[in-house]
Amino acid sequence: MGEPATPILPMAFFVGDFNVGKSALINALLRSPLLSMSGEESRSLPTFVVAGAAAPEVLGYSRRDRRSQPMTLDDFAGLRGNNGRAAKWNALAASVPESPFARLALVDTPGMSSDTLETMQIETLSHQEQALLVLVADIEYWFAKHTMDFIAYHQQIFKRSLMIVANKADLMNASELARIQEKAARRMEDYGIVPAPAFHVLSARLELVRRAPHDDARRKTKAKVRDMCDISFDRFRLALYEFERRCPGEDAHLPLTSVLQSPLAASFLAQQDGARV
Numbered sequence: 439m440g441e442p443a444t445p446i447l448p449m450a451f452f453v454g455d456f457n458v459g460k461s462a463l464i465n466a467l468l469r470s471p472l473l474s475m476s477g478e479e480s481r482s483l484p485t486f487v488v489a490g491a492a493a494p495e496v497l498g499y500s501r502r503d504r505r506s507q508p509m510t511l512d513d514f515a516g517l518r519g520n521n522g523r524a525a526k527w528n529a530l531a532a533s534v535p536e537s538p539f540a541r542l543a544l545v546d547t548p549g550m551s552s553d554t555l556e557t558m559q560i561e562t563l564s565h566q567e568q569a570l571l572v573l574v575a576d577i578e579y580w581f582a583k584h585t586m587d588f589i590a591y592h593q594q595i596f597k598r599s600l601m602i603v604a605n606k607a608d609l610m611n612a613s614e615l616a617r618i619q620e621k622a623a624r625r626m627e628d629y630g631i632v633p634a635p636a637f638h639v640l641s642a643r644l645e646l647v648r649r650a651p652h653d654d655a656r657r658k659t660k661a662k663v664r665d666m667c668d669i670s671f672d673r674f675r676l677a678l679y680e681f682e683r684r685c686p687g688e689d690a691h692l693p694l695t696s697v698l699q700s701p702l703a704a705s706f707l708a709q710q711d712g713a714r715v
């Protein structure tokens with residue numbers, strides 16, 4: 439109503455099964471443990487993370503009155519899983535100085551079961567050209583049929599705006615990793631996933647402590663595996679920068695409330711609501 443239209447921010451949606459490391463990947467990109475990670479199934483709230491000023495800012499989008507409300511970092515951190523307090527909110531947003539992306543919002547989404555091809559109901563996202571889908575799989579399940587079904591399904595919707603991450607590569611040995619990497623495109627194409635999307639085998643865990651070479655997780659991982667994971671993570675990071683660069687727009691930080699109001703976020707949240715009914 440007389441206000442300037444909210445700009446459409448590019449957004450990378452991290453999507454995948456429970457516990458595959460969606461939140462860990464975003465934390466690794468930020469190199470900061472902003473989002474809670476857990477080994478248990480948790481329907482975490484969709485969380486939009488953008489770059490912001492010196493001090494972090496967080497807010498919740500209230501389910502009842504559809505308004506954004508500021509919250510403290512402690513409250514934000516306490517909203518793990520789908521506990522009673524989380525039910526009040528539809529989504530969370532955070533702006534943090536650690537984000538290396540000028541405009542790209544990193545969107546953590548609730549885990550879902552790829553086994554049953556549960557989806558996020560994202561068939562009709564408006565401004566889909568500004569959205570990148572980062573499909574995250576646990577590398578342990580790379581050879582499972584449901585992993586391929588999951589990719590095939592989302593590729594039909596997202597065409598080329600799709601990227602695959604096989605996470606937890608630190609749990610494999612170097613020759614297994616090399617074999618998976620080498621054959622990934624062929625495996626997807628054999629499955630009818632054509633053209634095969636970009637594929638990244640990496641480790642969020644190792645990346646999170648990349649600047650801490652004496653950290654146990656890095657020390658206990660074989661050098662060859664570590665190097666493969668680091669190189670692969672750098673490529674993944676670069677691919678996200680390239681996506682951001684391809685999306686039109688200015689590099690100015692928006693107020694956090696307008697992140698959730700941007701048409702792409704709004705259409706994502708509307709569909710999530712529908713999915714929960």
Ligand SMILES: Nc1nc2c(ncn2[C@@H]2O[C@H](COP(=O)(O)OP(=O)(O)OP(=O)(O)O)[C@@H](O)[C@H]2O)c(=O)[nH]1
Nearest residue numbers: 456457458459460461462475476480549606642643
């Ligand atoms: N070994 C290993 N473990 C990881 C890696 N990334 C994440 N994890 C662990 O996997 C578990 C799940 O990580 P999360 O980031 O919470 O996974 P998620 O996909 O966000 O899970 P939900 O939000 O519950 O769907 C945690 O215990 C993490 O510490 C990794 O690269 N290597």
Ligand SMILES: [Mg+2]
Nearest residue numbers: 460461474482
């Ligand atoms: Mg999570």
